[in-house]
Structures are given as structure tokens and as C-alpha cells.
Amino acid sequence: MKITDSVLRSFRVARTFRENSQKVNCVDYSSNGESAISSSDDDSIVLYDCQEGKPIRTLYSKKYGVDLIRYTHGDANTVVYSSNKLDDTIRYLSLTDNKYIRYFPGHTDRVVALSMSPVDDTFISGSLDMTIRLWDLRSPNCQGLTNPLGKPVCSYDPEGLIFAAGVDSEAIKLYDLRSFDKVTLKIGFFAAFQP
Structure with a gap:
């Protein structure tokens, strides 16, 4: 249809x-x-x-x-x-x-984003404490942390290799999970979605 x-x-x-x-x-x-x-x-x-x-x-x-x-x-x-x-x-x-x-x-303020990996037992969370944390279901300890300098939203890509973080509705940052503490690409919100 x-x-x-x-x-x-x-x-x-x-x-x-x-x-x-x-x-x-x-x-x-x-x-x-x-x-x-x-x-x-x-x-x-x-x-x-x-x-x-x-x-x-x-x-x-x-x-x-x-x-x-x-x-x-x-x-x-x-x-x-x-x-x-x-x-x-x-x-x-x-x-x-x-x-x-x-x-x-680990988070010190309300969690506002939560996304499960589509390929394994990891997940990411974003909080009003202005952090994004990477977790593994097998461990209570945070596996990685980044400070995107704003209120974050986050989600995995369908292959589970990259996660996107939207920060204060102004920018989208893409992180490679193999080295997620380094921003691989920063896209202006409007530029990312223009036809």
C-alpha cells in the first residue's frame, strides 16, 4: 500500500x-x-x-x-x-x-533520553545534568561519558555503530562508538534536514 x-x-x-x-x-x-x-x-x-x-x-x-x-x-x-x-x-x-x-x-539530574543499541547489550542515556552516558547491561558502571554542553537527546543508528546527540535543539553531534569521546561530525540542525 x-x-x-x-x-x-x-x-x-x-x-x-x-x-x-x-x-x-x-x-x-x-x-x-x-x-x-x-x-x-x-x-x-x-x-x-x-x-x-x-x-x-x-x-x-x-x-x-x-x-x-x-x-x-x-x-x-x-x-x-x-x-x-x-x-x-x-x-x-x-x-x-x-x-x-x-x-x-551516575546521573545527577533527570534522565531525558534513553536508547538501546539495536545490535548488543549497550544503551545510552542523556540527562539534564548535561551528560550522555554509555552503559552495558552486564555492568553497573558507566562505560563512557561525554559532556555535550547542553540538554541532550540521543539515539543509536540502525547498525549500532554511531549515536547521535541533539544538544539544546541547535546542533546534532554524531559519535563513533569505537571512539565516542571524540566528536566525529557536528551538523547544524537546520542544515542537516534541508532537502
Whole structure:
């Protein structure tokens, strides 16, 4: 099917879920597309079965809060998420038994960006403390740190070789993960997206 303006305008809501009492702050799909997960300001984590089109389980993070939830690479049974209450630690959670596998402390202000590598067990996080940190699920220690000098957003490329960091909505910096402490390219935001 070709996506045209009229096709997009014909889309309708197929199903509405009202599992949350407050704002849903993030939604993510598993890599196989069979499940989805949401986090909410009411401290809930809701798992959805995409084939059946229904919620299948609700977990809670009452003590820490939950935001920016992401499935881990290739595993629909584990997630990482940022906290929005007690501290700024990132948590690695088993959905099977609702137990924390690991904590990732280090940020000193709210985490505003979280992205899993599409190829391995690493992830990146950006915080209002004006740092971007590189993590490995197998270790609680930060594997790398850069200070992009502004409020960062960050994301991996599809091959997991480069991550992009947007800084204060003015520039995009591209980092080679093999030497990510050195900026490989800096692109003005508008220049990067002009036709």
C-alpha cells in the first residue's frame, strides 16, 4: 500500500486502552513486534500482547516511578527505564519475575533520553545534568561519558555503530562508538534536514 495523504486521513483508532490513571509517558515495542510496553506517571508498567490486542500484565514501580521504558536488545522479557521519583538511577527489570537485575547510578539530574543499541547489550542515556552516558547491561558502571554542553537527546543508528546527540535543539553531534569521546561530525540542525 502506498502511503498518501488520503490513506493517512483514512486511519482510525482501532482500539483504546485505559489502564492508566495518569499520563502515559512512554511506549516501546519488542524487537519481534509481538508485545508492547508502556510506562505511566501513575508508576505503572503495562505489557500488551500485540497479536491479541489486549493488555496482559501490569507491574508497578511505586517507590522509584517509571519513565522512558525500553525493551532490551532482542529480549521481550527485560526492560530498562529511568526513574522519575526517588533518584536518577536507571533500572534493569526482569518482566518475568518483576525483580531488578541491575541498577545504573551516575546521573545527577533527570534522565531525558534513553536508547538501546539495536545490535548488543549497550544503551545510552542523556540527562539534564548535561551528560550522555554509555552503559552495558552486564555492568553497573558507566562505560563512557561525554559532556555535550547542553540538554541532550540521543539515539543509536540502525547498525549500532554511531549515536547521535541533539544538544539544546541547535546542533546534532554524531559519535563513533569505537571512539565516542571524540566528536566525529557536528551538523547544524537546520542544515542537516534541508532537502
